[in-house]
Amino acid sequence: MDSKPRSIHIDALRGLAVLLMVLVHAAATWEPPLSGNAMLLGIVVSAGGGLAAPLFVALLGWGLFQRQLSGKQRVWRAGWLFACQLAVNLSAPHLFEPWTPGVHSLMGLLILSEAWWGRWWRHSSAPSRTFSGVVVLVLLFTLVFESLQGPSNWEARTSSAGVAEWINHLVITGLYPFIPWAVFAALGITIASLQGEHRRIVLLRRLSGVGFVVSLGVLIDAWQNQKAWALPTGEASLTFFPANAPFIVAALTGTALLWWLAEKTGAFTPLSNLGRVSLTVYVLHFFPMTLFHSVDEVYSLSSTLTSLLVVAYTLGWTVFGSWLYHRIPHLTLEALMKRQEPS
DSSP states (O other): OOOSOOOHHHHHHHHHHHHHHHHHHHHHHHOOOOSGGGHHHHHHHHHHHHHHHHHHHHHHHHHHHHSOOOHHHHHHHHHHHHHHHHHHHHHOTTTOOTTOOOHHHHHHHHHHHHHHHTHHHHTOSOHHHHHHHHHHHHHHHHHHSGGGGOOSOHHHHHOOSSHHHHHHIIIIISSSOHHHHHHHHHHHHHHHHSOSHHHHHHHHHHHHHHHHHHHHHHHHHHHHTTOOOEESSSSSSEETTTTOHHHHHHHHHHHHHHHHHHHHHOTTGGGHHHHTTHHHHHHHTHHHHHHTTTHHHHTTOOHHHHHHHHHHHHHHHHHHHHHHHHHOGGGSHHHHHHHTOOO
16 A cells, blocks of 8 residues: 555554553553562553553654545544544443543544644644644643643543543543644654654654653652652642643653664564554453453462563563464454555
């Protein structure tokens, strides 16, 4: 379908993103005590939880710049992603309600609206400046209009009583709302629009450097004021739901650093096959978790065994994803979507 050759480091980043997502969901399901002997696992889970979704969305922005989609293709791809979100919700009732907007809903909305917001980069002579302007606007919004993003509560952000609330969650108050999560797609499309490796590396280095300094300042402030530094929800300097300003800065920093490592060093190349079936793995990995989400409680697993279960589950999907790509690539969700896509 696409005439351009595949970029191995992009596939590798997709593989890394879905690997981190499986790890985070497994840890959230079986909840090993991420301290003591499991401290290293806790650090990886915490970092993965903050970077998996931003990396996915940034990669979508990169991909959208590579090929201008027709209106029918946008509707088809967006509809496919919304259907995938419904499948995820139905397969994981212990986490989501049937109509909870999630990361695939966000990606579908980004695809539908890219004809509007993408033109800022397609017609820009200075895409890095365009991106900087978007980042400033998004950060100002999260700081000035924090209350508009809704409460920092999982149940409130996953339940939709009607169409109006569902749309509100999709745009601003849900788990992955368009505002402010579109900023990560803006990063991806900026990287794609910069011609030449040197210009991309300069952007990634500057973003990583500035973001690291700011994030370090937030960490020091939290430590001095004896405040929680990072939590998914609740009172903390950095929160994921909703995505506050410190989180956005930290996530942009981490995404830029991972992208730089992938492009410059090929550090994640072994995950490239997994990346080619990332959508399939993302959707399917919820089914076993739902069936066995209480296994740690039923069998009273120790903290060590629970941690091993999380790691084994994650590695198992890594192996299975590679097997899918090599053995039955024509049956993956990616292949099925492209096979029926309008020309």
